[in-house]
Amino acid sequence: LRTTMEVCSSDGFNVTLREFGCEQCLLSRPDGSSSFIQGDTSVLAAVYGPAEVKVSKEIYDRATLEVVIQTKVGLPSVKERSQEQCVRETCEASLLSSLHPRSSLTLILQVLHNDGSLLSCFLNAACMAFMDAGLPMSCLFCGVTCAIASDGQVITDPTATQEKESRALLTFAIDSTEQKVLMSSTKGSFSVHELQECIAISQMASEKIFQFYRESVQRRYSKTL
Amino acid sequence: MPTDTKRVRGPEVSQSLSRFICKPETTLPSDGTRADGRNRDQVDVRPVFVRCGLVSQAKGSAYIEAGNTKLICCVYGPKETERKDETDMKCGRLFADMRFAPFSCPERGSWIQGSQEKDLSLMVLESLQPAVCLHKYPRSQIDVNVMVLENNGSALAHAITCASLALADAGIEMYDLVLGCSIRQDGASYLIDPTFLEESGSNWASGENQGSLTVSFLPSLNQISGLQSDGEMGEETLTAGVRTCIEGCYKLYPVIQQALVKAVRGAAPPPSES
Amino acid sequence: MAAGFKTAEPLEYHRSFLKENCRPDGRELVEFRTTTLNIGSISTAEGSALVKIGNTTVICGIKMELANPSVEAPNKGYIVPNVDLPPLCSSGFRPGAPGEQAQAASQFMADIIESSEVVKTEDLCIERGKLCWVLYCDLMCLDYDGNLLDTCTIALLAALKNAQLPEVTVNAETSLPEVDLKKRKPLQIHRHPVASSFCVFDNSILIVDPTGEEERLSTAQLTVVTDEDGRLCSVHKPGGTSLSGERLQECISRAQVRHREIRKLIDKVAQSVTSGK
Numbered sequence: 108l109r110t111t112m113e114v115c116s117s118d119g120f121n122v123t124l125r126e127f128g129c130e131q132c133l134l135s136r137p138d139g140s141s142s143f144i145q146g147d148t149s150v151l152a153a154v155y156g157p158a159e160v161k162v163s164k165e166i167y168d169r170a171t172l173e174v175v176i177q178t179k180v181g182l183p184s185v186k187e188r189s190q191e192q193c194v195r196e197t198c199e200a201s202l203l204s205s206l207h208p209r210s211s212l213t214l215i216l217q218v219l220h221n222d223g224s225l226l227s228c229f230l231n232a233a234c235m236a237f238m239d240a241g242l243p244m245s246c247l248f249c250g251v252t253c254a255i256a257s258d259g260q261v262i263t264d265p266t267a268t269q270e271k272e273s274r275a276l277l278t279f280a281i282d283s284t285e286q287k288v289l290m291s292s293t294k295g296s297f298s299v300h301e302l303q304e305c306i307a308i309s310q311m312a313s314e315k316i317f318q319f320y321r322e323s324v325q326r327r328y329s330k331t332l
Numbered sequence: 333m334p335t336d337t338k339r340v341r342g343p344e345v346s347q348s349l350s351r352f353i354c355k356p357e358t359t360l361p362s363d364g365t366r367a368d369g370r371n372r373d374q375v376d377v378r379p380v381f382v383r384c385g386l387v388s389q390a391k392g393s394a395y396i397e398a399g400n401t402k403l404i405c406c407v408y409g410p411k412e413t414e415r416k417d418e419t420d421m422k423c424g425r426l427f428a429d430m431r432f433a434p435f436s437c438p439e440r441g442s443w444i445q446g447s448q449e450k451d452l453s454l455m456v457l458e459s460l461q462p463a464v465c466l467h468k469y470p471r472s473q474i475d476v477n478v479m480v481l482e483n484n485g486s487a488l489a490h491a492i493t494c495a496s497l498a499l500a501d502a503g504i505e506m507y508d509l510v511l512g513c514s515i516r517q518d519g520a521s522y523l524i525d526p527t528f529l530e531e532s533g534s535n536w537a538s539g540e541n542q543g544s545l546t547v548s549f550l551p552s553l554n555q556i557s558g559l560q561s562d563g564e565m566g567e568e569t570l571t572a573g574v575r576t577c578i579e580g581c582y583k584l585y586p587v588i589q590q591a592l593v594k595a596v597r598g599a600a601p602p603p604s605e606s
Numbered sequence: 607m608a609a610g611f612k613t614a615e616p617l618e619y620h621r622s623f624l625k626e627n628c629r630p631d632g633r634e635l636v637e638f639r640t641t642t643l644n645i646g647s648i649s650t651a652e653g654s655a656l657v658k659i660g661n662t663t664v665i666c667g668i669k670m671e672l673a674n675p676s677v678e679a680p681n682k683g684y685i686v687p688n689v690d691l692p693p694l695c696s697s698g699f700r701p702g703a704p705g706e707q708a709q710a711a712s713q714f715m716a717d718i719i720e721s722s723e724v725v726k727t728e729d730l731c732i733e734r735g736k737l738c739w740v741l742y743c744d745l746m747c748l749d750y751d752g753n754l755l756d757t758c759t760i761a762l763l764a765a766l767k768n769a770q771l772p773e774v775t776v777n778a779e780t781s782l783p784e785v786d787l788k789k790r791k792p793l794q795i796h797r798h799p800v801a802s803s804f805c806v807f808d809n810s811i812l813i814v815d816p817t818g819e820e821e822r823l824s825t826a827q828l829t830v831v832t833d834e835d836g837r838l839c840s841v842h843k844p845g846g847t848s849l850s851g852e853r854l855q856e857c858i859s860r861a862q863v864r865h866r867e868i869r870k871l872i873d874k875v876a877q878s879v880t881s882g883k
Contacts, residue, residue: 182337188706189713196845200826275721280845287848291828295721296837299858306851338703340712342686346673346740349772352785387749388661389696389818400649404748406694429701431692434744435651435667443690443704443744477694479748481665482648 122312124264129231129323131239137215139240143232145264147222150229152236153215160211170204170212176229177217190292194229197280197290201234203243212242223267224252226278226292231316238324247283249316250290251309252276255297261305263312277305281313339443348439366523366530368399375579377513377525380490380587384501384595392502394591396494399527400484405494407502410472424469428457430478430491437483438528452488453478459492459512459548459558465505474504485527489514492548492558497588501595508550509588510557513580515573516544517565522573524580541569547577551585617823624811631660631817636860638815641868643760643875645768653769653793657761659815661751663695666761668743668769672783675731675738683730683738687715689745689758696750696818711754714842715745715762718831722799722839725766729794732774737783739771752818755829755842759801764872768879769793797833800868801840802861804828809847814860828854830861834869 125146134140137153157170164171174195176187198214214236216229227250234248254265254273262269270276275295282289288306297305370376378399387393390406397403413419430453434441456478464474476499478491492512499506516526519541523530531544543563549556556578561570612619612630623630633639639660648654651667675682689711691699699705704712719725730739743765745758770790774783805816805824816824826846831839838858843849 184337185340185709185713185716188338188709192706192710193844196826198845200846200848277841282848285848285850287850288843288854289848290845291841291843293721293838293841294717296723296833296839298837299855302838302841302858303851303855306854338709339688340686340716342684342740342742343673343676346671346684348671349785349787352672352774352783353787387663387695388751389749390694402648404694408693408697411697429693433665433667433746434742435648435654435669438650440669440671440742443688475693477692479692479694479746482650484650 122263122308122315124312124315125266127316127319129235129319131235131324131327137240139236139238139242141232141235141239142219143228143235145224145228145231146266147220148224148228149219150225150232151217151219152229152232153217154212154236154240154242155215156212156240157207157210157242158213160209164211165209168205168208170202170207170210172199172202172204172212172214174198174214174216174233177215179218179221190226190229193226193290193292194233197230197248198233198237200289201244201246201248201282202237203245206243221267223265223270224250224278226250227252227264230280230290235320235323238320245284247317247320248280248289249283249313249320250278250280251312251316252278253305253308255295255301255305259301261301261308263308275301277302279306279309281309283313283317286310286313336444350438368527372521372523375524375576375583377580377583380584382497382587382591384497384591385599390498390502392498392500392504394494394497394501396490396497398486398490398525400482401480401487401490402482403478403480403487403490403494405476405478405491405498407474407476407495407498407504409474409502410469410504413471413473419471422467422470424466424471425473426457426461426464426466426476427473428453428460428476428478428495430456430480432480432483432487436480452491455488455546455558455560456491456495460495460499460510462555462557463496463506463508463510463550464499465507468505474499483528485529485531486514486525486546488512488546488560489525489548493584493588497592500592508553509585510548511551511581511584511588512546512548513577513584514544514546515576515580517541517563517569517573522576524576541565545570545573545577547574547581549578549581551581616819620807620820620823624807624813629813629820635811635813638864638867639817641760641871643764643871645764645875645879651765652771653765653767655761655764655768657757657764659753659757659760660817661749662747662753662757663749664745664747664754664757664761666743666745666758666765668741668765670769670771671740671742672732672737672774673740675735679727680735681731682727684740685719685725685727685730685743686740687719687743687745687762688712689715689747689754691747691750691754695747698750707754710844711758714755714829714840715743715758718759718799718801718840719762722797722831722833724763724795724797724799725793726796732783733776737774737776741766741769750818752816752821753803756801756803756815759799759831760868760872763795763798763800764875766793767795767872767876797839798865798869798872799831799833799839800861800865801829801831802857802864804830804857804860806847806849812853812856828857830857832858832861832865834865836862
């Protein structure tokens with residue numbers, strides 16, 4: 108197993124992301140796995156499937172996707188359940204699950220360390236794990252978190268301290284084909300203008316993240332091919 | 333207590349206001365009129381407001397309001413039994429679930445079903461079962477869900493009435509309606525359809541014939557399908573109490589019938605013009 | 607025939623209506639169902655409201671209790687919202703612990719309370735570090751026909767407006783709190799968050815206030831929460847098909863109109879309750 112580390116930070120367009128890192132196929136038991144690092148935030152993702160599905164959860168025309176978030180300490184709470192819903196519905200939109208009817212897909216996201224932008228890290232880890240599992244997808248997706256500081260400045264990919272000091276926190280999932288918003292989850296109050304600004308910034312950041320995806324996959328296969 | 337991870341959690345401990353209220357405890361008058369103006373020793377049930385078919389998703393539903401006691405009941409089914417190993421080829425199964433909303437009582441209740449709610453659910457089930465033609469629904473189950481929105485006494489009795497009305501609204505075949513009525517026996521006198529305070533008042537004199545009684549009654553068959561009594565009552569008092577409850581049920585009967593007729597009229601297609 | 611078509615091909619059935627810019631229940635695409643509100647119907651709760659949007663019914667009861675403030679926030683009380691979807695409200699819900707939808711809705715309500723500061727938790731502090739209020743806001747769905755989040759938000763807001771805080775004094779001798787239920791004052795409502803939900807059909811058609819069936823058939827859902835200043839308290843889109851910035855702007859504009867309508871409704875009902883006393 109090899110490590111693919113990639114630095115992705117740039118100051119152009121006022122979009123600063125922390126140091127990104129990604130490793131695929133690092134677990135042997137799951138059908139696909141990845142670990143994704145954004146600064147000090149780190150998430151491990153594992154995908155099982157397509158596998159047999161419980162009769163009670165079977166959907167006749169597509170695969171049943173289950174997302175489980177495991178916290179670093181303690182039991183998952185209502186907040187994790189809400190995040191699971193966000194990740195699941197985002198994945199459902201991009202996975203071509205109708206190609207695997209009456210089967211189950213399970214995505215497990217383990218938090219290794221949380222230093223802000225956790226939900227976007229979940230999304231990025233999930234996308235890389237699905238890619239590693241070789242599941243057919245209509246598009247890729249990535250997560251971007253924007254924090255609006257008290258002075259109105261938008262900080263992308265904030266740390267936990269920056270999140271705490273911020274007035275509002277917005278997380279978007281952006282798709283790779285049209286750069287549209289797949290998922291949106293916000294906290295705090297903000298104006299319509301600020302929302303549109305954050306979406307525009309997230310779209311710009313997404314290009315960098317997709318570029319990072321490409322490089323990290325290229326690097327992974329460059330030695331095997 | 334294990335922490336509930338599936339709900340938004342508050343502080344570890346919080347205390348109900350009733351512990352800190354600085355007012356003398358109100359005592360119930362031991363004779364004559366009751367707090368809400370009704371008389372003791374009279375079959376003076378609270379006027380009820382009844383409606384059928386309020387819940388769009390349910391097969392049948394009913395809402396009942398007696399004084400401040402407010403209940404809603406929904407019936408789902410008959411549908412395939414969920415647990416295949418319990419499928420009965422000859423006879424359907426009835427399930428009853430009765431719950432109190434967390435804000436329904438003076439003290440906030442838990443979301444998790446307590447033993448009291450389980451007991452009451454069983455009582456509702458056993459009272460309804462003799463009235464439902466379950467042999468007409470082989471291999472299926474019928475779910476009865478009762479939710480107490482506000483409890484101001486006699487919740488069980490009204491739950492039974494409400495549930496049978498919802499079953500009738502769902503078009504489940506029954507031998508008869510089931511009506512519930514309860515009394516609170518206080519020595520020689522009784523209070524019919526007691527309120528929450530009358531039911532649970534801590535200042536009841538100790539002595540003979542202190543107890544409460546709930547009867548579920550099939551009015552047109554003149555049979556009793558359920559009877560629950562607690563406290564201590566003599567044989568004669570108890571039989572007299574049962575008789576009083578039956579009388580109370582008969583007072584409810586026309587109101588329930590009317591509500592049902594109204595619901596059927598509303599659901600029936602308008603008469604054809606020809 | 608039509609009934610058979612509806613059951614066999616629900617999606618085609620809906621599409622045939624949407625093609626004509628209307629919906630099976632006769633509404634236009636951007637029309638909400640009739641919203642009714644009843645305040646203060648539960649006397650055992652310190653504040654209560656029953657809201658109906660079409661068939662969907664949610665009842666909210668607020669119970670107040672006393673507790674010690676947490677060490678991290680000694681000057682703050684607690685607001686604990688919980689949404690329950692009992693098997694009573696639809697055949698789609700199982701008895702027992704709340705499912706994912708109910709939990710996500712509970713979290714959504716908690717997020718709205720925090721983001722909008724509808725009630726400031728600082729207002730719930732009685733004595734710093736020693737005593738504070740806990741507001742248990744229990745929301746129960748009695749009839750589920752789609753658009754749970756909008757209904758819950760209105761129910762919560764109306765119940766908070768209806769809630770009355772009793773006066774509490776701390777006895778100097780016993781250092782125990784004493785509650786006077788006779789003297790009550792209403793909670794201070796700082797903001798009025800109102801939610802508007804949307805559904806996307808076939809990746810393109812946008813409809814408001816979806817029914818249960820429309821929710822099931824749609825490809826994405828979106829809930830926008832606005833306050834009286836036109837600011838956004840939440841843009842919640844848990845996933846589904848993507849949405850462009852322009853479509854999002856349409857939703858926000860509609861949500862701002864809806865906000866004014868609901869404010870009017872709440873004020874009207876609240877007024878009739880106070881004048882009726």
